[in-house]
Amino acid sequence: AVVSTQSTGIQYRSAVTPSLPMAKLTEDGLLEPQTRFQAIRWRVWEFLESPESSIYSRIWALLDVLIILVSILTVILESMPELDAQENQKAFSVVDTICVAFFTFDFLIRLSICPNFCEFVRTPLNILDFLAIMPFYLELAVGQLIQGSALTTFKVLRIFRIMRVMKLIRHSKRLILMGRVIQDCLSELTLLLIIWLMGVLTFGTVMYYIESEKNNGFDSILHACWWAVVSISTVGYGDMTPSTALGKIVGSCL
Numbered sequence: 001a002v003v004s005t006q007s008t009g010i011q012y013r014s015a016v017t018p019s020l021p022m023a024k025l026t027e028d029g030l031l032e033p034q035t036r037f038q039a040i041r042w043r044v045w046e047f048l049e050s051p052e053s054s055i056y057s058r059i060w061a062l063l064d065v066l067i068i069l070v071s072i073l074t075v076i077l078e079s080m081p082e083l084d085a086q087e088n089q090k091a092f093s094v095v096d097t098i099c100v101a102f103f104t105f106d107f108l109i110r111l112s113i114c115p116n117f118c119e120f121v122r123t124p125l126n127i128l129d130f131l132a133i134m135p136f137y138l139e140l141a142v143g144q145l146i147q148g149s150a151l152t153t154f155k156v157l158r159i160f161r162i163m164r165v166m167k168l169i170r171h172s173k174r175l176i177l178m179g180r181v182i183q184d185c186l187s188e189l190t191l192l193l194i195i196w197l198m199g200v201l202t203f204g205t206v207m208y209y210i211e212s213e214k215n216n217g218f219d220s221i222l223h224a225c226w227w228a229v230v231s232i233s234t235v236g237y238g239d240m241t242p243s244t245a246l247g248k249i250v251g252s253c254l
Contacts, residue, residue: 041113048110051171064106065171071099071164096161100136103164107133124179128166135160196232203254204228210247216240228254 046053051061077083078092107129114120121127135158169175182189204225211218217240218224227240231254242251 042115044109045113045115048106061171064102065168067099067102068164068167070095071103072162074099075158075161075164096136099164100133103129103133103167125170125176128163128169131160132164132167199232199254200225200228203231203250206250207242207247210244210250211242214243216243218242 047057047060051057074092074095078089083089083092107126110126111117111120139158169179204227205221207227208218208221208224211224218227223240230237231251242248
């Protein structure tokens with residue numbers, strides 16, 4: 001069902017209609033100020049959340065994708081030793097600040113006009129958006145309070161900047177669908193993980209007691225479990241291999 005207001009031509013899809021009252025008209029046939037504000041608010045929400053709603057929405061979505069890619073590229077380039085010069089790091093810092101400013105603006109606008117605040121903050125995509133910008137401001141605030149070696153500890157938060165790549169999920173319906181499928185199959189995936197852990201612990205323990213005296217890397221059950229992990233996952237680094245006949249027989253069963 002579609003609810004429309006003839007005076008403005010605005011249409012609301014019932015599946016995502018916010019809790020807005022029916023349009024109220026003044027004596028002059030115009031929308032009342034409060035209703036007009038809510039209509040504009042909902043239009044902005046559709047502009048940000050529905051790229052297919054207009055050409056301008058598509059341009060905004062493409063700009064968002066472009067800035068995400070630039071941000072990820074900046075994170076990668078600033079880690080290269082060849083670009084470790086101070087002037088390069090300053091340039092990367094400026095680009096990163098611009099990207100974070102755009103992400104923050106987009107997040108705050110959507111937060112301020114969302115139809116349902118509680119639902120908004122519980123949505124995984126919005127949580128990822130928050131995690132993508134949080135390290136920048138946290139590091140900025142901490143940097144003003146502490147100096148020296150203690151600041152190095154907080155720089156580990158930069159690893160969360162790679163969360164920005166997750167923002168691309170918002171622009172792919174197939175990725176969103178895959179996420180929903182994973183969510184629906186969570187119990188089955190948990191069962192699969194438990195079976196995998198059982199196999200790792202079982203074969204890891206058996207291989208430890210078989211190979212522990214051969215000095216070939218099976219120094220503890222934990223080390224043997226690492227061998228089981230790379231074997232079950234078919235990675236097979238080759239850093240640890242059984243040397244006894246019994247160990248090879250057990251390994252072939254894995």
